[in-house]
Amino acid sequence: MTDVDPKARIAGIFDRAAPTYDQTGVELFGPPGRELVRRAGITAGQRVLDLGCGRGNVLFPAAAAVAETGSVVGIDFAPAMVAATTQAAKDLPWVRVTHGDADYPDFPPGSFDAITAGFMVFLLPDPPAAVARWSRLLRPGGRLAVSTFAAATAAGEAFYRDRTAALLPFQTPEPARDEQSSSSPEWVAALFAGTDLVDVTMTGLTVRSGYPTVDTYWDWMLSLGARRQLERVPAEHEQTARAALGKVLDQHLRQPDGSYRMDTEVRLTVARRPA
Numbered sequence: 001m002t003d004v005d006p007k008a009r010i011a012g013i014f015d016r017a018a019p020t021y022d023q024t025g026v027e028l029f030g031p032p033g034r035e036l037v038r039r040a041g042i043t044a045g046q047r048v049l050d051l052g053c054g055r056g057n058v059l060f061p062a063a064a065a066v067a068e069t070g071s072v073v074g075i076d077f078a079p080a081m082v083a084a085t086t087q088a089a090k091d092l093p094w095v096r097v098t099h100g101d102a103d104y105p106d107f108p109p110g111s112f113d114a115i116t117a118g119f120m121v122f123l124l125p126d127p128p129a130a131v132a133r134w135s136r137l138l139r140p141g142g143r144l145a146v147s148t149f150a151a152a153t154a155a156g157e158a159f160y161r162d163r164t165a166a167l168l169p170f171q172t173p174e175p176a177r178d179e180q181s182s183s184s185p186e187w188v189a190a191l192f193a194g195t196d197l198v199d200v201t202m203t204g205l206t207v208r209s210g211y212p213t214v215d216t217y218w219d220w221m222l223s224l225g226a227r228r229q230l231e232r233v234p235a236e237h238e239q240t241a242r243a244a245l246g247k248v249l250d251q252h253l254r255q256p257d258g259s260y261r262m263d264t265e266v267r268l269t270v271a272r273r274p275a
């Protein structure tokens, strides 16, 4: 079996996730988006490029920080993400959302004061090459800020292992893929090694997400890149797969009030182009 073009496959997943991405009432990408903008030091009047903008978890805090004297361009290759975020930004004339490949943003060198990439660099075929291209779009002194998933705690690893095992019997085989979901500090540092960016700083953030029910958790998974795991469960197996997932949630994430809670470790990395 031959895989479809990896970028088209990823764009398809996020296009199907877009209507509910970050809309299920479960918080995950909001806090890191706001914190990434804060750590990038984005201020009024600046020009910002947001790569893989999705539904705007980084783009809207950046838009608030630059305000009407600045500008923000968001790029995403999932048309439904672009449509939803364009609509949400309709009253912010200094924000533009475009459809395109963030791997090769087409702007003159030195165009931006800050470039942000929220949870997308690890989805690219050659992340260090992309970071090198992005760095040339920064003006001297400009900052590049990326967020990635950090390694889970031992308890988190055990949960993910059991979640994968619980769904496996119900899933159709997965096409080959090589994008990673969690990135070590060494992997992130290597992104910048071939660039002239300096002052690479990494900070961790723990995001706590709450799920009232198993169905909330299922719908939340469908709203993220993780939906690829549920799309592989045929409709006739869905109820049994939900029950199997529920057992894993009960074992690992259940709270005294019967709801579920989970912590996700993320890493925010900012680097600067020398002045």
Ligand SMILES: C[S@@+](CC[C@H](N)C(=O)[O-])C[C@H]1O[C@@H](n2cnc3c(N)ncnc32)[C@H](O)[C@@H]1O
Binding pocket: 007, 010, 011, 014, 015, 029, 033, 051, 052, 053, 054, 055, 056, 057, 058, 075, 076, 077, 078, 081, 100, 101, 102, 103, 117, 118, 119, 120, 123, 124, 225
């Ligand atoms: C996990 S989501 C993150 C969205 C947003 N940055 C946030 O922090 O919530 C990744 C986004 O990157 C987009 N994306 C991934 N690779 C891309 C590429 N090569 N070009 C444009 N968009 C891309 C996806 O379509 C998706 O909207």
